[in-house]
Amino acid sequence: MHSGNMRLNKPFSHVYIEEGIMQHPLCTRILSFFPHAVQIPVTSYKDVFSRKGQRSSVQIKSRNLILAEKKDHFLYSGSVVCHDFDERWFYYCTNVLNCIYDCAYCWLKGMYDSANLVIFVNQEDFLAETAGMLKKHPVYLCLSYENDLVPLENITGFLHSWAEFTVRNPGLTIEIRTKCGNEDIWKALPVSERIIPAFTLSPDPVILEMEKGTASLSQRIRAIRAAAENGFHPRLCLDPVFAVPDWENIYGSMIRNVMCEIDPADIRDISLGTFRLSNDYMKKMRKEYPHSASVQYPYVLHDGYYGYEENKKRKIENTIRKQLEQYVPGEKIYMLENE
Amino acid sequence: MIYLFCALYPEAAPLIKEYRMKRVDFGNGIRMWQKDNELTLVLTGTGQLNAAAVTAAVLSRRKAGSHDFLISYGCCASLNTEKTDGIFLVHKITDLQTGRDYYPDLLYETGFAEASLISENKVYTGAENIGSGELYDMESAAVFHAGSMFFPLHSMFFIRFISDAGQTENLTAETITSLSAEYLPLMKKLIDDLARHEEEKDIILTEEDDRMISKFAEDMGCSTAMKRELHRYIHYAVLTGKDWKKKIEELYESGTLPVTEKEEGKKVLHAFREYAAE
Numbered sequence: 332m333h334s335g336n337m338r339l340n341k342p343f344s345h346v347y348i349e350e351g352i353m354q355h356p357l358c359t360r361i362l363s364f365f366p367h368a369v370q371i372p373v374t375s376y377k378d379v380f381s382r383k384g385q386r387s388s389v390q391i392k393s394r395n396l397i398l399a400e401k402k403d404h405f406l407y408s409g410s411v412v413c414h415d416f417d418e419r420w421f422y423y424c425t426n427v428l429n430c431i432y433d434c435a436y437c438w439l440k441g442m443y444d445s446a447n448l449v450i451f452v453n454q455e456d457f458l459a460e461t462a463g464m465l466k467k468h469p470v471y472l473c474l475s476y477e478n479d480l481v482p483l484e485n486i487t488g489f490l491h492s493w494a495e496f497t498v499r500n501p502g503l504t505i506e507i508r509t510k511c512g513n514e515d516i517w518k519a520l521p522v523s524e525r526i527i528p529a530f531t532l533s534p535d536p537v538i539l540e541m542e543k544g545t546a547s548l549s550q551r552i553r554a555i556r557a558a559a560e561n562g563f564h565p566r567l568c569l570d571p572v573f574a575v576p577d578w579e580n581i582y583g584s585m586i587r588n589v590m591c592e593i594d595p596a597d598i599r600d601i602s603l604g605t606f607r608l609s610n611d612y613m614k615k616m617r618k619e620y621p622h623s624a625s626v627q628y629p630y631v632l633h634d635g636y637y638g639y640e641e642n643k644k645r646k647i648e649n650t651i652r653k654q655l656e657q658y659v660p661g662e663k664i665y666m667l668e669n670e
Numbered sequence: 671m672i673y674l675f676c677a678l679y680p681e682a683a684p685l686i687k688e689y690r691m692k693r694v695d696f697g698n699g700i701r702m703w704q705k706d707n708e709l710t711l712v713l714t715g716t717g718q719l720n721a722a723a724v725t726a727a728v729l730s731r732r733k734a735g736s737h738d739f740l741i742s743y744g745c746c747a748s749l750n751t752e753k754t755d756g757i758f759l760v761h762k763i764t765d766l767q768t769g770r771d772y773y774p775d776l777l778y779e780t781g782f783a784e785a786s787l788i789s790e791n792k793v794y795t796g797a798e799n800i801g802s803g804e805l806y807d808m809e810s811a812a813v814f815h816a817g818s819m820f821f822p823l824h825s826m827f828f829i830r831f832i833s834d835a836g837q838t839e840n841l842t843a844e845t846i847t848s849l850s851a852e853y854l855p856l857m858k859k860l861i862d863d864l865a866r867h868e869e870e871k872d873i874i875l876t877e878e879d880d881r882m883i884s885k886f887a888e889d890m891g892c893s894t895a896m897k898r899e900l901h902r903y904i905h906y907a908v909l910t911g912k913d914w915k916k917k918i919e920e921l922y923e924s925g926t927l928p929v930t931e932k933e934e935g936k937k938v939l940h941a942f943r944e945y946a947a948e
């Protein structure tokens with residue numbers, strides 16, 4: 332017998348649906364985008380998503396969709412390895428678990444056993460919980476913390492829902508982080524100082540090698556410009572930065588390129604940080620992705636997190652900071668340590 | 671290796687014949703046939719206990735693992751007026767006794783229609799109100815449970831053909847064999863495709879590389895933790911296309927290795943890390 336591989340099912344060939352939300356309008360809407368998918372009713376999304384024995388590295392090539400109801404924990408407090416931009420009431424929420432992109436370094440690969448995408452359709456409960464919290468204090472809410480909602484907006488409508496809710500609730504600020512090149516969304520969402528588009532920027536060699544499925548740098552720049560032209564003040568996230576060969580020039584030329592295309596005065600702020608990942612996630616990713624150079628790199632362990640050696644990290648961050656300071660004032664640049 | 675589990679001989683007979691499989695003496699009263707190192711067929715007998723015990727015994731003794739496949743194949747009853755005949759890939763198995771649902775990971779295109787199945791340890795007569803499954807059998811949940819201790823979920827396939835709707839009085843061995851033979855072309859395609867399939871190997875360093883690393887670590891005076899680190903650096907060096915063996919040779923040629931003191935070993939390890947990470 333000669334060799335030849337089994338063909339994989341097309342992505343989203345199967346949709347698992349919690350029995351309790353079959354009639355939910357968002358469930359019906361999402362299913363209409365997958366008319367040929369096999370629908371499999373499930374009692375709880377965890378029965379599929381949290382199964383033992385999944386190989387996420389194989390699954391990611393043919394992942395499926397799970398539609399579910401989030402029962403509790405609608406908002407979480409932010410993590411210590413994340414930029415909080417001096418916001419005291421920093422939260423994140425997870426309308427979606429996992430991401431349609433496939434970044435080699437993505438911490439979701441260390442967090443979950445599954446590469447399947449879970450969409451929680453009960454957006455009304457997320458809004459209700461946020462409204463309750465807003466009665467106590469302002470809320471800064473990161474929407475795309477464990478996913479990227481922009482490429483899913485067509486099928487979910489979550490961003491429109493959040494943006495409209497934000498406009499109505501003055502205590503709420505939302506951050507929409509993305510690697511998507513969609514320009515139209517920034518023309519369609521209501522504009523507010525409290526709606527922050529946050530674009531992750533990576534040079535094309537990094538995008539090509541490590542950020543599979545995401546927009547190219549030029550597409551991202553066009554999306555940033557569309558956001559700025561429509562009145563938003565975008566955040567730029569140079570985070571994570573990787574010490575790829577010739578990183579100084581590669582990142583330097585990316586910064587020049589971006590700053591030529593976008594008026595630095597339109598930029599709200601910039602976050603900057605080198606790659607870092609918790610020990611537990613790294614262990615799991617190294618085992619599951621033995622071929623991935625970006626996780627197999629000999630990082631050093633420091634306070635429970637893997638990252639570059641202190642000297643290298645400082646050198647990268649300081650160099651890039653200086654490159655950025657040619658265009659934006661230093662107080663607009665956020666680095667993890669000085670927050 | 672592909673492990674095929676059937677409850678009954680009449681289900682297995684057409685496959686045994688098609689692949690000219692030879693009877694193997696496995697012991698413990700387990701009936702087994704094999705074709706080269708490609709295909710092993712095992713009869714579990716009927717019911718959950720038999721299925722779980724035989725599946726676990728075979729897979730354990732044969733050291734089955736993530737580069738093998740499991741196919742559970744056989745007849746079933748239909749619980750559904752829409753699906754009264756045909757062969758199906760099962761996408762959900764409900765164990766009626768425990769209430770637990772099992773989901774194989776459906777990553778590969780197999781060409782089979784799909785259905786859900788209810789599995790329980792007693793014969794279905796057609797009169798019971800079983801619930802919302804489409805098919806019914808007595809072994810799938812047990813084979814899944816035992817199999818999932820050895821295989822990733824995408825390497826297990828549960829294939830069932832409908833032989834009855836619970837009225838089994840007229841169901842003969844010949845009928846089952848002839849139905850199984852009818853579906854042989856589809857089964858053969860799945861088996862042959864799986865036999866040809868090669869998953870990306872997880873192995874970056876060969877056994878020979880490992881031996882070389884052990885010698886290198888010994889000459890460097892590595893502790894267990896240092897050796898683990900060294901292994902990681904070399905793993906990364908391989909991924910980034912570095913000629914790590916040449917680098918090691920140079921260390922011997924220059925007299926840097928073997929070291930005489932542990933501190934020297936630490937320096938060499940550090941330098942090797944720099945080399946790998948650069």
Ligand code: SF4
Pocket residue numbers: 429430431432433434436437438439476477478479510545
């Ligand atoms: S875009 Fe973000 S969430 Fe999505 S895969 Fe990449 S790192 Fe992960």
